Amino acid sequence: MLYVGRFTPRILGVTVFITLLLIYTPLHYSIAVYALEEGEYKRIVVHAPAVSEVSGREVGAILNITITVTPGNGKIFVSTTPLSMIDMQASARIAVLVACRLLKINPFKYNFYFEINAPALIVGGPSAGAALTIGVFSLLSNIPLRKDVMITGMINPDGTIGPVGGIVTKLKAAADYGVKVFLIPLGQRYTTVKKVETRKIGPIVEQIVRVERVDVVEYGRKLGVKVIEVGSITNAIKYFTGYEIPEPRNLTEPKIPEALNERLRENTQQSLNTVKSLISELKRETPLEVRSYLREATRLLNLAIKSIDRGDYYTALSYLFNSKIHLYFIRYYVRVGSGESLERIVGEVENYINYVEEVVHSINVSNILLLEIVSAASWRVRVAKDLLDKAKDSLKSGDYRTALENLAFAYARAETALDWLKLIVPLESILFDYNSFKRIVESYLYEARTVVAYARTVIEEMGLTSQLYNLLSQAVNNLSWAEEALNGGDLYLALEASCNSIVYATSALSLAVTSREALQYQFEHSRSEALKTINMVQQYNVTPVASTLYYMRAKAEVDPVTAIILYKMSAIHANTILSLILLGSGGRVVVEKPEVPLKTPTPAKPPTPTITPTVKQPIKLDRENILVLALSAIAVAIVILALRSIIVMRRERTVYY
Incomplete structure (x- = not known):
């Protein structure tokens, strides 16, 4: 009443x-x-x-x-x-x-x-x-x-x-x-x-x-x-x-502007050449015990080529990114096997991440396109830094498998931050008001706190599956990064991490019911919401770059859970742009390419060992020498088995470019 x-x-x-x-x-x-x-x-x-x-x-x-x-x-x-x-x-x-x-x-x-x-x-x-x-x-x-x-x-x-x-x-x-x-x-x-x-x-x-x-x-x-x-x-x-809320009609699938699509094609070709070159090189260098990772990198390369043939460059870049993780892992493994210390590789990765972070922070953000790209790049740098910290912890504890894996992942993730900056192309965009933007960031962070607490309450009562636990953990991690970024004055990272926290927490809630019918409904609902939001932004003659790329990646994804997450990513990013348009100054500007170096080095080749010829001396095989040789053989076998256990890597990664 x-x-x-x-x-x-x-x-x-x-x-x-x-x-x-x-x-x-x-x-x-x-x-x-x-x-x-x-x-x-x-x-x-x-x-x-x-x-x-x-x-x-x-x-x-x-x-x-x-x-x-x-x-x-x-x-x-x-x-x-x-x-x-x-x-x-x-x-x-x-x-x-x-x-x-x-x-x-x-x-x-x-x-x-x-x-x-x-x-x-x-x-x-x-x-x-x-x-x-x-x-x-x-x-x-x-x-x-x-x-x-x-x-x-x-x-x-x-x-x-x-x-x-x-x-x-x-x-x-x-x-x-x-x-x-x-x-x-x-x-x-x-x-x-x-x-x-x-x-x-x-x-x-x-x-x-x-x-x-x-x-x-x-x-x-x-x-x-x-x-x-x-x-x-x-x-x-x-x-x-008895009131049925009508749905919007005549929605159109998003399209990428030609200038941006051309830059994606260039990024894809560069990554494709890098992966092909690494595979060709590592075929000669890869030890037998890590051949399976080379095969996985090749499989991902083939998937990327199929995506390129369809003109889906962002999906291709995601496959190539995952392929690089495997290849960099092999490269680091070969370098360690050649006598190089893990500490040196850690230093190399850390220096590269610091360089990328400096480049990202050098961009002066004044319009919506730059905001989208710098926020995305900032988050990728933060992920790389987190992976580097985990690698250091693993190295201290003697868990070399995890250390090598995280180092490879960290380097590849930092590369994607620079690649996102390459998407800054001469497109018309809209200026935004900084105070309105700050208010948006604070609101998103508050919402992230609310949703994460809500998801914890519900999911812990229902019982955690490994999938829900992983989603909730990512939500909590991103919330922590957002809090840290806002306190440090990095509003772009705070925005991106808050968005990710909300998406992971709501995805965990959406997937709490595992029936096929419920999963299909969540898939259709998340896709529909993303498409609606993108269409609303496009009414202002603006292309929401991140939203469009995530939407296209979701369409190509065969795993419905990953697709749901990507569609939710698309929707929340498009809505951010819509909010800025409605609250901002509304002035339009053509974005100029930033004057920053965008080098993308790949992990260095292992040093070529110097071999000094020696004169062979006959070995006297007495009982003592035979015992020493036997013990040495056993030790070598143990080392090989240990190394094999170190390099067991997951075949699939649900990570996007």
Whole structure:
């Protein structure tokens, strides 16, 4: 039920600030939004199912959620009664973010108050997020909600509905409350419940826990409730309001400007020549025990050539980049085998990374094209530095395999930073306001903190798979880099690392449900959002370079998980450009090529050993000499086996150029 009145706000909880910028694409439609005057308020009460703890037992419960909005500056207050075992702040923040995005409303114009009342202590994860979002949407749009519809599901920042637990228990509580339509996250129709059977054998009481599979749709039918799976908040709004949000039409696939495409072709040809030359050279030098890495580098080269034939130069560069990692690894291995110290190679890689960092920092950024490229290059330098630090740690601990691998990866990654700077071509771009840019960076960093904390809460409750753990780890690492960069005044790295943190965290949330149907939905949704955002930027006669390249790379990717990540990268980068256009000065300029050296050396060849001829002397093979030779042979065999264990490298790397 909606209420409108005058209001003197009272603090309901801890103050937090919602991000100004909307990370994902707004939809093309308009809804009349009631404008609040100073002192006015609007209020709505919505309900959501939950799991409560009563006498040590988990039971279904219905939350009463009162949402109030007033004129303000983007503050959010949350109060829970009784005190919740979970933090509702993240759910409330993301609910406001998503609802305001759908309505194209600036959240800094309002303050939001959430009062959540439950009959008992609430347990579990942030499963009321979708309900909070729908409540805020209804409150701001004046569209009423059906009282016989209820939803359980967390809300992801891109508007998708995330997985939750306790669905069977919540469904029973909703049915008892009189609900006729119950919405659940896509992919969670089939779930499991634990049933405890008690048997008494004499004085002994035995409890047996059995796990049963439940078809939630069929179970709902028995309760008189229609259970429907929904993938996004827009789907859910349709069932709550009868209002179907229209999708934009006539979207066009992005194209790369001719000047930029020509530079990509030149970069590709240079990398192609380097890889071919290294493979030809290393065929003669590569020891038998590292031949498999040469074969892998050759396989990646062949994939790159196929991409070149299609005119997909960015994908080709990604394959060549991965090929270089293997080849540089072999080169370093050969150098160490020739007597060169690992410490010397570490110094060489470190000097090169420092040089690249100096070049990147020398670029004077004043327009959107330079911002895109310098931000991308700054992040690649930061990755290279992190890999170098890991190589040093591995060297200290005696883990030479990891040291060599990270050194090769670090050098190749630093090269890509310089290659990105080569993409600065004479294109028309738009000037941006630095203060607006700084505000965007701070907002993105705040959003990254929110999403990472949210993802940790959800995923740790569900249980970490290795894939989700890796994504979450990358989100945490990038968040740390963003914090470090902002404190150090490097806004370009702070922006790029924040974007990456958000993407990895939201990808982990999106992939938490592993059903084929849910994965396909996430794939289509992320692709669609990227395409929408790029088209919106193109309306201003601007090509979002990074977004377009990531989008094209995602289209060529065969692994759906990697494609989802790349599509999300594309969407968030395009939205950054869109925000700068809307908040910036709007002046246009033709970008000039920077006057900086862009050398790209490759790892040095191993030194050629000097061989001094010696006169062979006959060896007297007495028992003592035979024993020495036998022990020496055993030692050599041990060394060879150790070296073979050192150089085991992953065949596939899901890293992009």
